[in-house]
Amino acid sequence: MGKETLLFIILGIIIIYVIAKINSFIVLKRNVERSKSSIDVFLKKRYDLIPSLVQCVKEYCKYESSVLKDIKSLRKTFLNGNEESALKLNNEYVKLVALAENYPDLKASDNFLQLQKSLSKIESELQASRRIYIIDITKYNTKIKQVPGIIISSLMGYTEIKYPEYIIDDVKVDFSKKD
Amino acid sequence: MFNMFLIMPAIMFLFIFGIFIFIIMSVVKNNKKTQKQDETIMKYNADVITKYEKLVSSMPSIDNIRKKASRTKYIVILVFVIMLCIPIFLSLTRSINNFRYISFLIPLLFVFIIVFAIKNSSGTKKYKEFYKKTVIPAILKEFKSSLSYDMDKAMDKALYNESKLDIYDTYSSNDTITGTLCGKKFIMSDIHTQDRDTDKDGHTSYTTSFHGCYAVMDIDKKIDLTMEVLNNRGSLERIKKVDTDNSVFNKQYSVYSTDEIIALRILTPDVLDKIVLITEKSGYSFDIKIKNNKLYLRFYCDLFEPSYKDNKSDAVYAYKYITILDNIELIVKEIFKLLDELEV
Numbered sequence: 001m002g003k004e005t006l007l008f009i010i011l012g013i014i015i016i017y018v019i020a021k022i023n024s025f026i027v028l029k030r031n032v033e034r035s036k037s038s039i040d041v042f043l044k045k046r047y048d049l050i051p052s053l054v055q056c057v058k059e060y061c062k063y064e065s066s067v068l069k070d071i072k073s074l075r076k077t078f079l080n081g082n083e084e085s086a087l088k089l090n091n092e093y094v095k096l097v098a099l100a101e102n103y104p105d106l107k108a109s110d111n112f113l114q115l116q117k118s119l120s121k122i123e124s125e126l127q128a129s130r131r132i133y134i135i136d137i138t139k140y141n142t143k144i145k146q147v148p149g150i151i152i153s154s155l156m157g158y159t160e161i162k163y164p165e166y167i168i169d170d171v172k173v174d175f176s177k178k179d
Numbered sequence: 180m181f182n183m184f185l186i187m188p189a190i191m192f193l194f195i196f197g198i199f200i201f202i203i204m205s206v207v208k209n210n211k212k213t214q215k216q217d218e219t220i221m222k223y224n225a226d227v228i229t230k231y232e233k234l235v236s237s238m239p240s241i242d243n244i245r246k247k248a249s250r251t252k253y254i255v256i257l258v259f260v261i262m263l264c265i266p267i268f269l270s271l272t273r274s275i276n277n278f279r280y281i282s283f284l285i286p287l288l289f290v291f292i293i294v295f296a297i298k299n300s301s302g303t304k305k306y307k308e309f310y311k312k313t314v315i316p317a318i319l320k321e322f323k324s325s326l327s328y329d330m331d332k333a334m335d336k337a338l339y340n341e342s343k344l345d346i347y348d349t350y351s352s353n354d355t356i357t358g359t360l361c362g363k364k365f366i367m368s369d370i371h372t373q374d375r376d377t378d379k380d381g382h383t384s385y386t387t388s389f390h391g392c393y394a395v396m397d398i399d400k401k402i403d404l405t406m407e408v409l410n411n412r413g414s415l416e417r418i419k420k421v422d423t424d425n426s427v428f429n430k431q432y433s434v435y436s437t438d439e440i441i442a443l444r445i446l447t448p449d450v451l452d453k454i455v456l457i458t459e460k461s462g463y464s465f466d467i468k469i470k471n472n473k474l475y476l477r478f479y480c481d482l483f484e485p486s487y488k489d490n491k492s493d494a495v496y497a498y499k500y501i502t503i504l505d506n507i508e509l510i511v512k513e514i515f516k517l518l519d520e521l522e523v
Contacts, residue, residue, distance in 0.1 A: 124521070132440070134424060
């Protein structure tokens with residue numbers, strides 16, 4: 001076997017390896033994007049319940065109008081694609097649910113119970129999708145930082161993905177507490 | 180010149196002696212390992228062991244049966260060793276011609292091995308039968324009164340096949356436990372499946388595909404999901420692999436599911452921790468599967484074959500019965516709780 005043949009074989013192996021690595025980065029990044037969009041779907045589903053929740057709460061706690069107003073406007077901003085408002089909206093949402101906890105009549109109402117059921121389901125879905133997102137980010141970040149993949153990833157411009165704040169800091173709403 | 184008449188028996192003798200030593204060594208090694216595991220179980224589960232010992236104290240015949248079985252075994256082993264030592268002794272003390280004795284001893288040794296196997300198995304069989312007929316029902320009555328045991332009852336092959344957890348050629352089942360667990364219908368059986376391999380010369384050999392306990396429970400809720408938690412192996416179904424956020428769990432188990440979100444809603448961080456803890460504490464791993472509104476469980480441990488060493492090793496066996504049922508209850512309770520909460 002001549003030197004040139006050997007060189008071609010080695011070069012071929014390197015090219016195949018690089019292509020495989022780049023493909024794996026693409027797949028992993030897609031997975032991250034997909035899991036992020038599934039979180040967004042569930043967040044949207046969660047915040048879609050806000051008008052009903054606000055309506056339901058309004059009837060029982062008339063003195064909390066500022067919270068209701070804030071949450072309504074924040075929801076609008078979020079739906080318009082402002083991701084920064086997500087964290088604020090989330091805090092207000094948690095406040096709203098906590099507010100409902102203080103009104104026993106509200107907690108016992110059929111409407112609220114129905115909403116509670118839907119919210120529990122969404123919370124659980126959201127928590128699962130958040131875990132998937134974090135797993136996917138971890139997998140992607142690990143892969144692009146591994147040797148020798150790090151050379152390809154830095155050449156191709158694959159950078160580390162940060163865990164979004166509003167996803168990490170999300171507060172789980174616990175409906176199981178009873179008065 | 181070496182006489183073939185002497186060399187051949189000598190080689191055969193050495194060969195048999197070598198096998199004998201090898202068997203003894205592996206038995207000793209295995210025993211040491213089991214003893215260590217047993218000691219750990221006894222150390223951390225003293226209350227269960229005490230309860231068991233109290234339970235069998237009302238059965239005086241268990242000790243007699245065990246002692247009888249052990250005695251027969253030891254006498255046969257002793258005679259076997261003496262017979263093996265005779266030719267060595269003769270060859271060392273007199274002349275090489277005494278190897279002639281070996282040619283007479285070899286057929287005798289084979290007869291002895293057969294007698295030993297028959298004798299030993301009948302002693303063990305008696306003890307195991309007694310254990311299965313008397314001790315296991317007593318254990319269940321004491322610790323899990325909603326369950327009953329039948330040593331001769333087999334689980335229907337179709338019930339095992341529907342889980343699609345195994346591909347095999349031969350199937351056998353006995354030692355079935357039935358009743359209710361967590362208020363749901365429960366059936367568990369000792370299953371042994373084997374793969375058959377036939378080589379070019381037509382020789383058939385069998386290898387164990389699965390040997391352990393298999394349990395089935397109905398899920399009241401209609402749930403369109405196939406989910407598998409498998410002990411570090413691939414799925415037989417064409418479903419997606421799901422990663423979890425528990426690295427210890429990921430090292431021991433692989434999750435497959437038709438719905439990633441529902442799978443992680445069931446496998447909450449708490450459930451994952453519990454599965455890891457159960458595996459660690461019990462020393463055996465398992466498979467969990469949800470399919471067609473049924474919950475399937477497979478435990479990689481042989482529950483229904485007690486040794487007849489002593490009361491303590493029996494107590495460890497009893498502990499394994501109790502813990503396996505406790506663990507099933509724990510997992511099932513958690514999964515059913517989550518399934519109840521699950522709005523699909």
